[in-house]
Amino acid sequence: MKRNMLFALALLLTAVMVEVAAAQSTVVSVTGLVYDELTREPVDGAEVIFTSANGGNPNISVSNRGGNYLVTSLKPGQTYKIRIEKPNYFQTEFSFTAPNTTRYAEISRDFLIKPMREGARLPLPVSPFDLKKSKLKVGADEMLNDLVNVLLINPNVKIEVRCYPDESKDAAANRDLTTKRCEAIRDYLTSKGIQAGRIKIAANDKIDPLNPQPVRKRAKGKRYIGMTYIVVNSI
Secondary structure (H helix, E strand, O other), rough: HHHHHHHHHHHHHHHHHHHHHHHHHOOEEEEEEEEEEEOOOOOOOOEEEEEOOOOOOEEEEEOOOEEEEEEEOOOOOOEEEEEEOOOOEHHHHHHHHEOOOOOOOEEEEEEEEOOOOOOOOOEEEOOOOOOOOOOEEHHHHHHHHHHHHHHHHHHHHHEEEEEOOOOOOOOOOHHHHHHHHHHHHHHHHHHOOOOOOOOOOOEEOOOOOOOOOOOOOOOOOOOOOOEEEEEEEEE
């Protein structure tokens, strides 16, 4: 009986040791594409750098002409900081935790990077305002926090917040609305540590000529809201 128990214990220890060895030899790879946020074209020559919170040499890949990159030899369950660098683009950082697996895993993840050249107009993908309102709507902070992080990582960049109205009827009312919208975004950015001197505002009393009101009636519940841009003033 005792011999059987010892044998069972030995088998259990062996299984655990095999599992640990397998986990130690398992790697995770991350592959995907790097795109220009404005043009949606693949970006060639972008460095995609994975750095472990535990230190050690970073894992680096450079995107090819098709925008493809591949980073491998990542450790399961470990958290990495991803930094993307490319001349004339904002340096960008993300966080990534590799799946805790005992088998090889390949994760797909694409990235959008913002062009960093004077005059570049970066539209906010979703309006942070409700129709005819100047108060930031619920959920706008998630989108604006991405902008905050980009500005913190690129401390020399100065920007202009440019807002357009929702209709073209009353120029004075439109300028008042867009001024308050610009100020709301500026105030949010400064509350998160962005220096006020880095931010200019540009209110408008006319509809955005690059994104005018639709001629045809929109789907039910869909309303035209003036665009908001972040314009690169200086780098």
